[in-house]
Amino acid sequence: MKSDFFKYQAQTTTHPLAMEISHANGSYIYDTNNKAYLDFVAGVSATPLGHNHPKVINAIKEQADKYLHVMVYGEYIQKPAVELTKLLAKHLPYPLEKTYLTNSGTEAIEGALKLAKRATGRSEIISAHNAYHGNTMGSLSVMGYEERKQAFRPLLPDVRFISFNNEDDLNHITTKTACIILETIQGSAGFVESINGYLEKVRQRCSEVGALLILDEIQPGIGRTGKLFGFEHYNCIPDILVTGKGLGGGMPIGAFTASAKLMDLLSENPKLGHITTFGGHPLIAASALATLKEITESDLMPLALEKEQLIRKLLVHPLILEIRGKGLMLALITPSADITNTIILKCQDLGLILFWLLFEPKAVRITPPLTISNEEIIKGCNIILDVLNTIQH
Numbered sequence: 001m002k003s004d005f006f007k008y009q010a011q012t013t014t015h016p017l018a019m020e021i022s023h024a025n026g027s028y029i030y031d032t033n034n035k036a037y038l039d040f041v042a043g044v045s046a047t048p049l050g051h052n053h054p055k056v057i058n059a060i061k062e063q064a065d066k067y068l069h070v071m072v073y074g075e076y077i078q079k080p081a082v083e084l085t086k087l088l089a090k091h092l093p094y095p096l097e098k099t100y101l102t103n104s105g106t107e108a109i110e111g112a113l114k115l116a117k118r119a120t121g122r123s124e125i126i127s128a129h130n131a132y133h134g135n136t137m138g139s140l141s142v143m144g145y146e147e148r149k150q151a152f153r154p155l156l157p158d159v160r161f162i163s164f165n166n167e168d169d170l171n172h173i174t175t176k177t178a179c180i181i182l183e184t185i186q187g188s189a190g191f192v193e194s195i196n197g198y199l200e201k202v203r204q205r206c207s208e209v210g211a212l213l214i215l216d217e218i219q220p221g222i223g224r225t226g227k228l229f230g231f232e233h234y235n236c237i238p239d240i241l242v243t244g245k246g247l248g249g250g251m252p253i254g255a256f257t258a259s260a261k262l263m264d265l266l267s268e269n270p271k272l273g274h275i276t277t278f279g280g281h282p283l284i285a286a287s288a289l290a291t292l293k294e295i296t297e298s299d300l301m302p303l304a305l306e307k308e309q310l311i312r313k314l315l316v317h318p319l320i321l322e323i324r325g326k327g328l329m330l331a332l333i334t335p336s337a338d339i340t341n342t343i344i345l346k347c348q349d350l351g352l353i354l355f356w357l358l359f360e361p362k363a364v365r366i367t368p369p370l371t372i373s374n375e376e377i378i379k380g381c382n383i384i385l386d387v388l389n390t391i392q393h
């Protein structure tokens, strides 16, 4: 299968990991030689309940027996999508009440940006250096990493960049600004958290000038940081909240949520302000609903904070300069990209899956399923320490 993979399936790099997958269960992924790999990545934060979680699989199977796609988004009343959006609203602060379901995170970002323009009648969008919001043209326009977007210009006009956590830059948000879009915790930049009340100050500035605040919680959202949404750690409620990844429980999804007043703007002047065929797909919404129920009804969120402490306690080594992030969204910062590469590749050989971050070459991603056990954490951390001990420093 490997040669067909390289021959027929389009690649994103010249050197994909190319592990040939047989099946996956709990915190483990198995290759076609039946070698078990402990998963410290969770499909890049997209499988919060691990692999093959019975509640998720049953929800998908039950829905599959009823109906799959029946109509484009928004026309028919389909129970999984209605229940999912209602449950999201139940767990969100007022006025975040109405959710638009999309097929991917980047599409939800596109919808959020469009909604901000439509609502304010303004065109300027402000984003942050080193931000990642997805790969379609709008999301790429607000990506704060020139090297990866230059080849695709021209992109959206009227996009300005500020530095995350730099309060002086907030002056750039003005009455011309439609919206500022930020990741609540910057992911690709290296799991950079907001400090000194920065997000609160962004919120205040937006309210002063009538700009909308979009928080991208596609990665930190859905329990990964120990709370359902990352913004709950700060005193900052966005005007538009974007989620995705873990919400789907292993199925492709994106979502943006706003007040009813804002969201209703997408259905008139012009009507069909954002449309999609498959958004809110019943199988995916059923999977997401089961996932969201499990995360909000279990103790997985408080446990994520305890598991963070366990990882921080175990992973002490001279080659780990810092552990960034919150809950089970953690990044080890090593002295060099070479050391990071060695850790990730050697750990894979030893049966532990780790991964990179997009823009911080010294970071090792640790974003396991929230369901990972303490024993599995200890096992994985010991593999990392064993590999670190083989590296000269």
Ligand SMILES: Cc1ncc(COP(=O)(O)O)c(C=O)c1O
Residues within 6 Å of the ligand: 104, 105, 106, 107, 109, 132, 133, 134, 135, 183, 187, 216, 217, 218, 219, 244, 245, 253, 254
């Ligand atoms: C913060 C953030 N925003 C947006 C996206 C894009 O989501 P998707 O890959 O589902 O389009 C990602 C995906 O990695 C992300 O981490």
